[in-house]
Every structure is written in C-alpha cells, then in structure tokens.
Amino acid sequence: MTLDHLSQNKAFGGDQFVLSHQSEATGTEMTFSVYVPPHADGAKLPVLWYLSGLTCTHANVTEKGEYRQACAEHGVIFVAPDTSPRGDDVPDASDEYDFGKGAGFYVDATREPWSKHYRMRSYIEDELPAIIEANFPADMALQGITGHSMGGHGALTMGLRNPGRFRSVSAFAPIVGPSKVPWGEKALSRYLGEDREAWAEYDAVALIENGARVNHLLVDQGTADNFLEEQLKTGLLSMACAKAGIPAEIRMQEGYDHSYYFISTFMAEHVAWHAARLG
Numbered sequence: 001m002t003l004d005h006l007s008q009n010k011a012f013g014g015d016q017f018v019l020s021h022q023s024e025a026t027g028t029e030m031t032f033s034v035y036v037p038p039h040a041d042g043a044k045l046p047v048l049w050y051l052s053g054l055t056c057t058h059a060n061v062t063e064k065g066e067y068r069q070a071c072a073e074h075g076v077i078f079v080a081p082d083t084s085p086r087g088d089d090v091p092d093a094s095d096e097y098d099f100g101k102g103a104g105f106y107v108d109a110t111r112e113p114w115s116k117h118y119r120m121r122s123y124i125e126d127e128l129p130a131i132i133e134a135n136f137p138a139d140m141a142l143q144g145i146t147g148h149s150m151g152g153h154g155a156l157t158m159g160l161r162n163p164g165r166f167r168s169v170s171a172f173a174p175i176v177g178p179s180k181v182p183w184g185e186k187a188l189s190r191y192l193g194e195d196r197e198a199w200a201e202y203d204a205v206a207l208i209e210n211g212a213r214v215n216h217l218l219v220d221q222g223t224a225d226n227f228l229e230e231q232l233k234t235g236l237l238s239m240a241c242a243k244a245g246i247p248a249e250i251r252m253q254e255g256y257d258h259s260y261y262f263i264s265t266f267m268a269e270h271v272a273w274h275a276a277r278l279g
Contacts (some may be wrong), residue, residue, distance in 0.1 A: 001021060001131055001134065002021060002022070003019045003021050003131070003135060004020045004021065004120040004269070005017065005018075005019055005020060006018040006019060006020055006031070010025065011035070011068045011070055011072075012037070012038075012069050012071075012072035013037070013038035014035060014037040014038050014039075014068065014071070014234045015035070015036050015124055016033065016034075016035045016062070016068065016070050017033060017034045017035070017036070018032075018033045018058070018062065019031070019032060019033070019034065021080065021101070021131065023123055023127060024121075024127060025119045025122040025123040025126065025127045026085040026117050026118070026119050026120070026123055027117050028085040028087045028089075028090060028117055028268060029083070029086070029087065029135075030051055030081070030082055030085070030086075030123065030128075031057070031082055031086075032058050032080060032081045032082060032128065033058045033059075033061075033062040033079070033080045034044065034077065034078070034079050034080075034132070034136060035067070035068055035077065035078040036077055036136055036137065037064055037068075037071050037072040037074075037075050037076065037077070038072060038233070039075060039137060039233055042137075043075075043137060044074050044137055044138065044139035045073070045075050045076065045077050045095065045139060045140070045141045045142075046077065046138075046139055046142035046143070046144070046274075046275065046278035046279065047076070047077045047079060047132065047136060047140065047142065047144070048071070048076050048077065048078050048079070048143075048144045048146065048271065048274050048278075049079050049080075049081075049124070049143065049144070049146070049147075049155070049166075050067070050078060050080045050145075050146055050147040050148075050151070051081065051083075051106060051124070051145070051146070051147030051148075051150075051151030051152070051154040051158075052080065052081075052082075052083050052147065052148060052150075052151045053083070053147070053148045053149030053150040053151045054083070054097060054098055054102060054149060054150045054183070055083075055084050055097050055102045055216045056102065056104070056148075056151075057082050057083065058080045058081060058082050060260065061080050061148075061260075061263070062080055064260040065080075065260065065263060065264060065267055066264040066267050066268070067267050067268070068272055069268070070271035070272060071271055072266035073272075074271060074272060074275035075275070076274065076275050076278070077136060077137070077138055078271075079128070079132055081123070081124055082130055083102050083104050083120075083150070083151070084100070084101050084102055084103060084104030084118065084120060085104065085117040085118060085120075086101060087099070087117075087121075088116045089117075091113040091114060091117070092247065093244075095102065098183050098186065098187070099140060099165060099186055099187055099190065103150065103187060104118055104120040104148060104204065105120070105138075105153070105154070105178070105184075105187040105188070105191065106120045106121055106124065106150075106151070106153065106157065106158065106202070107120065107121055107124050107187075107191050107192065107194040107202050108120070108121040108156030108258055109187070109191035110191070110192050110193065110279055111190065111191060111192065111193050114190065114191050117278055118191060120154075121158075124154070124158065125158060125162065129143075131178050132158070139173060142167065142278040142279060143165055143166050143223075143278070144167060144169065144170075144274035144277065144278055145158055145159050145166045145168075145169055145170075146166035146169070146170040146171060146172070146221060146270055146274070147172070147174070148171070148172040148173060148174075148175050149172070149174065149175060149227070149232075149258065150175060150183070151171075151174075152171030152173060152174025152175065152176075152219075153170055153171075153174050153176070153178055153184075153202075153204065155169060155170070155171050155173055155174065156169065156174055156176065156204035156217075156237075157201070157202050157204050157207060157226065158262050159214055160204060160207040160208065160212040160213070160214060161201065161207065161212065163212075163213065163214050163215075164193070166214075167197050167215075167277055167278055168216070168273070168274045168277035168278060169214050169216075169217055169218075170217065170218035170219065170220075170270050170273060170274065171217075171218075171219050171220075172219075172220050172221075172235070172262070172266070172270075173220070173221050173222060173225055173227070173228075173232055173258055173262070174204070174219060174221075174232065174233060174234075175181050175232055176204050176205055176232065176233060176234060176236050176237035176240075177203055177204065177233055177236045178199070178202065178203050178208070178239070179196060179199045179200070179203045179205075179206060179232060180205075180233065180236070181207075181230065181231045181232070182230065182231065183231050184199075184203070193238070196258050204237060204240075205236050205237060205240045206247065208237075208240040208241065208244050209240060209244075213244065213246060214246060215247070215248070216246075216247045216248070216277070217237075217241060217246060217248040217249065217269070218248075218249050218251075218270065218273050219234070219237065219248065219249070219251065220251050220253055220262075220266045220270075221234045221250065221251070221252055221253065222253050222255070222256030222257050222258065222262050223252050223253065223254050223255060223256065224254075224255050224256060224257045225256070225257050225258045225262075226257065226258065227254070227258055233250070234250060237250065238250050253265075253266070272279070
C-alpha cells in the first residue's frame with residue numbers, strides 16, 4: 001500500500017499528518033488525517049477514530065476540532081477519515097447536501113449506482129485500520145471511536161456492531177435513529193433499498209433493541225441545536241439505553257448548537273474519557 005504524504009506539521013510535540021491512498025474498498029483515492037502524539041521509541045499507542053458529519057471531509061475536525069493538546073497529554077493517536085468517496089467517476093446528488101458526496105452515512109451501499117464506490121463501512125472497519133496498523137505506532141487492541149452528527153451515527157453503529165474492537169464509544173450530536181428521521185430515511189432507502197430490515201444494522205437504536213451492547217456510552221448534545229428535534233432525536237437513544245441497561249452518560253449542553261464551536265468545547269473531555277478506558 002502506497003501512502004502519499006500531503007502534509008506534516010508539528011503540534012504539541014507530536015506530528016499531524018494528512019495522507020492519501022488508492023482505496024480498494026471505494027475504488028477511489030481517499031484522504032485521511034492522523035495525529036501521532038509524542039511517545040517513546042518503540043511504544044504502541046491507543047487509537048481514537050473520529051467520524052465527521054454531513055458535508056465534511058477529514059479537514060473539518062483536523063482544522064477546528066482542538067483535539068491535539070488532549071491527545072498529546074493522554075498519548076492517543078487520532079484518526080480522521082473522509083465521509084465519502086470522491087472523484088469525477090463517483091455518482092453524486094450535487095443539489096442535495098445530505099446525500100452523495102460528503103454524505104456516505106458509513107454504510108456499504110447495495111443499490112446502483114451507489115454500490116460500486118459508497119463502501120464506507122468496509123473502508124473504515126477493515127481497510128483503513130490495516131493501513132494505520134502498518135504505518136503508525138498504533139496498538140490496535142486499544143481502539144475507541146467517536147464522531148459528530150452523521151459521524152456520530154457512524155461511531156455508535158460501528159461501536160455497537162464491533163464491541164470487541166472498540167473499547168470506548170462516544171458521540172457529539174449523533175443521529176441516533178436514522179430509520180426514523182428524514183436524513184436517514186433518504187440515505188438508507190437510496191443506498192440500501194426500501195427493505196427497512198436492512199437498515200437496522202445502521203441504526204443505533206435498532207441495534208440496541210435487537211440486542212447489541214457496549215459497556216458505556218458518552219454523548220454530548222447541545223440544547224440549541226437546530227437539528228435536535230427533527231433529525232437527531234437524542235431521547236430515543238436515552239430510552240433505548242435505559243431499557244437495555246447500557247450505562248449511558250447523555251449530557252444535554254445548555255445553549256450549544258451543532259457547530260465546531262460546540263464540538264471543540266467538549267473534545268478534550270471526550271479524548272480524556274476514551275483515554276481512561278483505553279489504558
């Protein structure tokens with residue numbers, strides 16, 4: 001696997017990388033960022049994955065997430081993939097911000113024309129971890145996952161589907177039940193078809209109702225988020241976790257919106273929370 005190093009910058013004693021490669025999963029060039037904190041020679045470090053939201057790329061959190069100081073303090077590698085395949089040959093819905101490029105919803109699409117390239121589940125669950133393990137001082141036995149909005153949906157569903165891989169799971173303003181909200185209904189019906197049973201493995205609330213479990217969840221949600229009532233529906237996750245007996249710290253943060261002003265405010269707490277569970 002050939003990695004192209006697009007940039008490397010020193011930060012808080014560690015190194016922030018932006019890289020690209022040709023992906024087998026998506027059939028496209030994919031770009032991602034990795035922050036490696038200062039560490040002793042030969043040390044292996046825990047890994048925290050961050051999945052971004054609608055319209056974003058790796059760059060949004062890399063430039064605005066304010067995670068590096070906390071990662072340097074706690075010795076955590078931070079990996080930020082893109083949100084979808086890119087390229088001139090990749091199908092898109094250019095007039096719709098919430099579908100197509102920038103809106104991969106972390107699924108493996110099964111319907112044409114999306115199924116050829118929109119394979120973000122395989123890319124993040126299988127292909128990119130192998131690249132991280134081969135090229136960085138990562139302890140792949142110690143992985144956590146977090147994300148924002150659509151990426152919060154991705155973090156919750158990947159964490160619930162892979163509890164043996166992800167020892168810690170958190171989210172910022174996640175879409176908790178995409179089967180029940182307009183964003184999710186649009187994306188899942190087009191990527192997967194109209195059979196709602198096929199949607200369940202990409203719906204955190206449905207996964208919990210069907211028996212999936214994690215040891216603990218941390219979720220931060222702003223009360224001034226204009227997507228809260230129609231698209232995010234945090235209360236559905238609270239009820240599902242309570243019924244299933246999943247310890248969930250779901251914090252409604254007064255006055256905060258959906259933006260990176262909100263995310264950056266609580267990012268260091270999430271990094272520390274993951275670090276405590278990843279050893």
